[in-house]
């Protein structure tokens with residue numbers, strides 16, 4: 001390989017300086033289906049798929065590329081997670097997805113929007129008067145996704161910090177700061193969250209309210225309803241899937257603006273006109289989920305490379321979202337980019353992100369508030385990246401601004 005070093009995608013430390021784009025480019029152009037040897041995670045290794053159209057083809061062909069066989073992550077599945085829809089194939093997946101999709105209809109999302117706007121306002125209220133360096137991640141981007149999931153599930157305010165902590169422990173198991181307890185703390189956190197979810201479900205069965213949890217635990221669809229354990233696992237999935245992704249999109253999107261001052265200026269000059277395209281560009285640029293895994297179910301081939309039944313394979317969203325076959329000048333950050341058919345929410349298969357519309361409402365609300373209220377928000381130090389093989393995240397991003405009077 002010329003001038004590009006192979007990156008170990010199974011080592012969280014490989015992401016300490018951000019996503020390895022030079023490596024992704026090399027793979028996408030030279031080895032679109034590359035065998036990643038591994039002695040630790042997923043030994044003896046797995047295929048790495050980096051081209052946009054290949055990611056979509058793999059995700060759509062769920063019969064050949066299964067999520068159910070061994071799960072959607074490189075890590076071995078923990079007991080119970082096979083009940084998560086992310087780790088299932090149709091028809092089990094379809095049943096579960098139809099049951100929970102009722103919590104994500106356009107009507108539900110419209111009804112949440114005023115709360116989301118209000119929550120974004122309160123978050124900015126808390127920092128707007130401060131004349132000091134603050135951490136963008138903990139003070140601005142971390143809170144909203146958490147509040148929204150808590151709102152969606154009817155979790156009382158006083159319990160929200162617990163859900164935040166459990167979620168941090170589960171996602172950052174191998175990050176030096178978040179995951180001090182490693183996998184053990186992550187498993188303990190997920191057990192606590194299950195128990196908490198069970199309490200929520202029990203409370204709503206006893207005293208039904210006009211809310212989503214009541215709907216999820218009581219309502220039937222074609223004679224089907226969620227079992228207790230399915231509900232608990234769904235709460236766990238939401239707490240991880242909806243939280244870290246959105247938080248890191250907001251942080252990473254802000255960092256992209258700092259790194260591209262002309263684009264930042266353009267957006268500030270016309271937030272109403274440009275926010276919708278800017279948010280999609282942030283999603284493409286950041287790609288908060290790096291990869292998901294599939295398992296090959298029958299011998300097949302891709303670009304002439306033979307894949308064997310049982311092989312593990314990953315689709316790499318961050319690489320696909322910079323595929324020059326689809327995106328003009330893909331390494332340019334352009335807040336007005338159109339078209340922009342990025343696949344940060346997945347490659348349009350059965351697992352396409354259930355929370356995509358909700359996430360966009362959150363991101364728009366947050367940037368709308370930030371751009372108006374903290375117009376000279378600027379970087380006051382280097383970002384510290386989250387060391388995770390799954391999530392492209394930022395742990396800390398010091399910023400400052402002229403305080404609001």
Ligand code: HEM
Nearest residue numbers: 085086241242245246249345346347351352353354355359
């Ligand atoms: C910027 C924010 C987000 C990003 C980048 C993101 C990304 C993704 C991706 C890549 C997938 C897998 C897609 C596939 O395999 O085709 C996914 C699935 C999922 N996401 Fe998101 N997500 C985000 C926010 C959210 C939010 C806010 C929620 C809920 C509150 C959510 C809930 C889910 C669920 C439940 C699934 C599994 C769907 C299934 O298996 O059918 N996500 N997301």
